[in-house]
Amino acid sequence: MITATALGLCALGTGACVTSAAYKNKIESQHPPIGAAVPVNGETVHVIQEGEAGPPVLMIHGASANAREFTWTLSPRLRDEHRxxxxxxxxxxxxxxxxxxxxxxxxxxxxxxxxxxxxxGEKAVLVGHSFGGAVALRVALDRPELVKGLVLLAPVTHDWGGGGQAWYNSLAAPPVIGPMFSQLPPIVGPGQLAGGITSVFDPAPAPDAYSEKSAIGLLFRPRNFRANARDVKALEDQLAEQSKRYGELDLPITVFSGSGDTVISPKLHVGELKKQVPVDLVILPHEGHMPHHGEGGAVADAIRRLASE
Known part of the structure; x- marks a missing residue:
């Protein structure tokens, strides 16, 4: 996403900060918040809500993304009958x-x-994509009274033995160099975006206007980029501990896994999860890491089924 040449931009100092601030203003004007700021534990969570009646469904996005990922994929299939x-x-x-x-x-x-x-006072079906799958599992572990069932989409569930980390996360995550380095993604990142999108969908084709519809450009704001890097860098150690608890889960779990997924190894994640807890596994031979796009109808059906049980 970010080339080695871009590191030279650090020398621009204030210039890079000015450019990143201009980018932030521009991308936020193109993609302003469309939900509500919900107060939680002294902070706010931005929540986009659709549907006025029916069983609740909470959708949790993955790394490098945001809640708009679901506004044009899964929510339109469900909002007439669910909140x-x-x-x-x-x-x-x-x-x-x-x-x-x-x-x-x-x-x-x-x-x-x-x-x-x-x-x-209600139980919800939780839907988690990729990193969001790890968070959905943790909600089910820590607050089981809130969760009726899980629908996990290409979930990250276990530590994977190291490696596979993008080098730029190692520079964006640390406390000293991270804030400075994170001024660079607004300059370089957008130009590298198309290739990254292709790889996460492969072998399936990426939908037209995916970046625009999902507001992926919000990722390159410095604070967002740094938050994403810190999440990803900490994830493996977090999962090494969390995965020890999966035997505590006592609820229905459906997992959609693309057999062509090159972002994560299904064998190292859902394969290990299946050894610890019963899972209804749906293998998708023509999908990669984004199964809720090409197989959105099947995913919506699974959500309806768990919500009605």
């Missing part, structure tokens, strides 16, 4: 980022707080 809550994870989209938000437990607290506020 859909699409939440920006801490530090993503337009949600505040509490201290320690790289911890899956903190992320789960914020997502659970959305349900406490918007669907008090």
């Amino acid at each position: 859909i809550f699409m939440a920006d994870r801490p530090g993503h989209g337009y949600s505040d980022r509490p201290d320690g938000a790289h911890d899956l437990g903190v992320q789960a607290e914020q997502m659970a707080g959305v349900l406490d506020t918007l669907a008090p």
Whole structure:
């Protein structure tokens, strides 16, 4: 996403900060918040809500994304019969980022707080994509009284033995160099976006105007980029501990996994999850890491089924 040449831009100092500030203003004017700021634990969570009646469904996005990921994929299939809550994870989209938000437990607290506020006393179906799958699992572990079932989409569930980390996350995450380095993505990142989108959808084709519809450009704002990097860098250690608890889960879980997924290894994630807890696994031979796009109808059907049980 970011070339080595771009590191030379650090020398621009103030110039890079001015450019990133201009980018932030521009991208936020193109993609302003379209949901509500829900107070949770002294911070706010930006939640896009659709549907006025029916069982609640909370959708949690993955890394490098935001809640708009679901506004044109899954919500239109479900909003006539469910209340859909699409939440920006801490530090993503337009949600505040509490201290320690790289911890899956903190992320789960914020997502659970959305349900406490918007669907008090009810159980919801949780939908989690990729990193959001890890957060959905943690909500089910820490607040099982809130969760009726899980629908996980190409979920990250276990530590994977190291490696596979993008180098720029190592520079954006640390406390000293990170804030400075994170001024560079607004300059370089957008030009590298098309290739990244192709890779996450492969072998399926990327939908037309995916970046615009999902407001992916919000990622390159410095604070958002840094929050994403800190989440991703901490994830493996977090999952090494969290995965020890999966045997506690006592609820229906459906997983959609693209057999062509090159972002994560289904064998190392859902394959390991299946050893610990019963899973209704749907293998999609022509999909990659974004199964809710090409197979949105099947995913919506699974959500309806768990909501009605």
